Amino acid sequence: MSGRTTALTPPADAVKPERHPDAPAPGEIIGTHYDRCFGCGDGAPHGLHLVTRAGEGVRVTAEFTVQEAHQGAPGLAHGGVLASALDETLGTLNWLLRVIAVTGRLETDFVRPVPVGTVLHLEAEAVAVADRKIYSTATGRIGGPDGPVAVRADALFIEVKVDHFMDNGRPAEIDAALADPDQLKVARAFEVNP
Numbered sequence: 001m002s003g004r005t006t007a008l009t010p011p012a013d014a015v016k017p018e019r020h021p022d023a024p025a026p027g028e029i030i031g032t033h034y035d036r037c038f039g040c041g042d043g044a045p046h047g048l049h050l051v052t053r054a055g056e057g058v059r060v061t062a063e064f065t066v067q068e069a070h071q072g073a074p075g076l077a078h079g080g081v082l083a084s085a086l087d088e089t090l091g092t093l094n095w096l097l098r099v100i101a102v103t104g105r106l107e108t109d110f111v112r113p114v115p116v117g118t119v120l121h122l123e124a125e126a127v128a129v130a131d132r133k134i135y136s137t138a139t140g141r142i143g144g145p146d147g148p149v150a151v152r153a154d155a156l157f158i159e160v161k162v163d164h165f166m167d168n169g170r171p172a173e174i175d176a177a178l179a180d181p182d183q184l185k186v187a188r189a190f191e192v193n194p
């Protein structure tokens with residue numbers, strides 16, 4: 001039995017999300033937002049190393065191969081890792097909107113077990129925006145992009161300013177990020193094109 005809670009039902013005044021004119025073109029790989037991000041960073045040794053591509057409209061696709069470090073039960077992916085893969089894919093939609101946002105709520109259905117070595121084919125779409133709230137949905141399929149759904153999620157992201165990270169992040173990592181020109185480029189891309 002599954003079904004989203006009322007917190008994930010867009011309000012009556014919600015509007016259709018609009019792809020930003022400077023968003024990456026359909027098919028283009030969307031780069032990492034932070035090298036040490038568990039979801040997409042190359043500098044996170046046990047991370048998911050998710051590779052995400054822009055789709056049409058406000059949609060993305062991503063692939064993630066379940067590694068030994070991602071097990072929960074013998075030979076099977078941990079549920080929290082699968083939720084992370086969904087969260088990361090959903091979060092990447094905000095690149096297409098050119099909005100900085102954090103996950104406020106994530107509801108996940110685990111439909112099928114996912115063995116180690118499996119490629120999870122993820123797809124996500126932003127479905128509604130209401131003020132700072134972005135409503136989105138995602139699925140993860142196994143056995144190919146058209147295979148059976150193994151996991152799915154509905155999410156609510158909340159738009160924030162860059163200050164959210166400056167004010168709350170550990171100073172050592174914030175200082176390192178501010179000293180990294182590539183990281184600053186990411187932050188500016190959002191701020192210049194809000």
Ligand SMILES: CCCCCCCCCCCCCC(=O)SCCNC(=O)CCNC(=O)[C@H](O)C(C)(C)COP(=O)(O)OP(=O)(O)OC[C@H]1O[C@@H](n2cnc3c(N)ncnc32)[C@H](O)[C@@H]1OP(=O)(O)O
Pocket residue numbers: 007033091100101102103104105131132133156158160162165166174177178183186187
């Ligand atoms: C140094 C340079 C860095 C550069 C980095 C650049 C890119 C980085 C990209 C990184 C990506 C990394 C991504 C990650 O790693 S996301 C990591 C996981 N997420 C978080 O850590 C978020 C933690 N939470 C918060 O910080 C605050 O609670 C936020 C900011 C989310 C809201 O607190 P804020 O005080 O701001 O706002 P508000 O409380 O007035 O709420 C506003 C509206 O939202 C509604 N609402 C809120 N929560 C929920 C909920 N759970 N269910 C349902 N609804 C919820 C609320 O009712 C209200 O609605 P309404 O009354 O208006 O209708």
